[in-house]
Amino acid sequence: xxxxxxxPAKGARKExxxxxxGIGSGLGKxxxxxxxGSFARAGKGKIKAGFEGGQMPMQRxxxxxxxxxxxxxxxxxxxxxxxxxxxGEVVDFAALRAAGLVPATAKQAKVVKKGEIxxxxxxxxxxxxxxxxxxIEAAGGSVE
Numbered sequence: 001x002x003x004x005x006x007x008p009a010k011g012a013r014k015e016x017x018x019x020x021x022g023i024g025s026g027l028g029k030x031x032x033x034x035x036x037g038s039f040a041r042a043g044k045g046k047i048k049a050g051f052e053g054g055q056m057p058m059q060r061x062x063x064x065x066x067x068x069x070x071x072x073x074x075x076x077x078x079x080x081x082x083x084x085x086x087x088g089e090v091v092d093f094a095a096l097r098a099a100g101l102v103p104a105t106a107k108q109a110k111v112v113k114k115g116e117i118x119x120x121x122x123x124x125x126x127x128x129x130x131x132x133x134x135x136i137e138a139a140g141g142s143v144e
Contacts, residue, residue, distance in 0.1 A: 076106035080132050081115025092124040117141075 019031035030040065039045040050057045078101050083091060086099045093109055096102045102109050111123065113131030120140040128136070133143050 071108075074105075074107040075127070076102045076109045078102065078109050078111050078126075079114040080111060080117050080135055083111065083117055083121060084119070086121075089120065090122045090124055091126065093126065096126075111136075 017027065018025070019027040020029070022028045033040045050059055052058070076096075078096060082101055085101065086095050088095060093102070096109050097104075108127060110127035110129070111132045112129050113135055117135055117139050121136060122141055123136065123143045125144070128143050136143055
């Protein structure tokens with residue numbers, strides 16, 4: 001292969017269409033724009049996204065629903081039975097990260113009641129659901 005023999009693949013580069021060059025070209029006179037209307041005019045053929053010809057647009061007809069918390073993306077969920085994997089009696093965010101229960105992207109963690117916990121633990125600086133809190137306190141632990 002030589003640089004002077006390089007060519008684009010066949011059909012990769014099309015010739016531009018020359019409009020307004022007479023009846024025989026198929027794109028003479030109105031140049032494929034039709035008669036009158038905003039699309040026939042120069043620089044006037046733009047319609048904003050979502051415009052439906054004056055009809056109430058879809059994004060305004062549908063009701064607004066729900067709420068998406070931005071904190072949810074930063075909060076990792078840790079299940080109650082997974083706390084058994086953490087070494088030591090005090091469980092904090094650093095301990096959860098060391099045990100591999102919390103991803104690197106998380107900024108805080110919340111303990112959710114799922115399963116059982118048998119040993120006494122102390123949660124420090126972590127969020128906990130009411131059920132998880134009750135289960136930890138029933139096992140003799142505490143939540144700070």
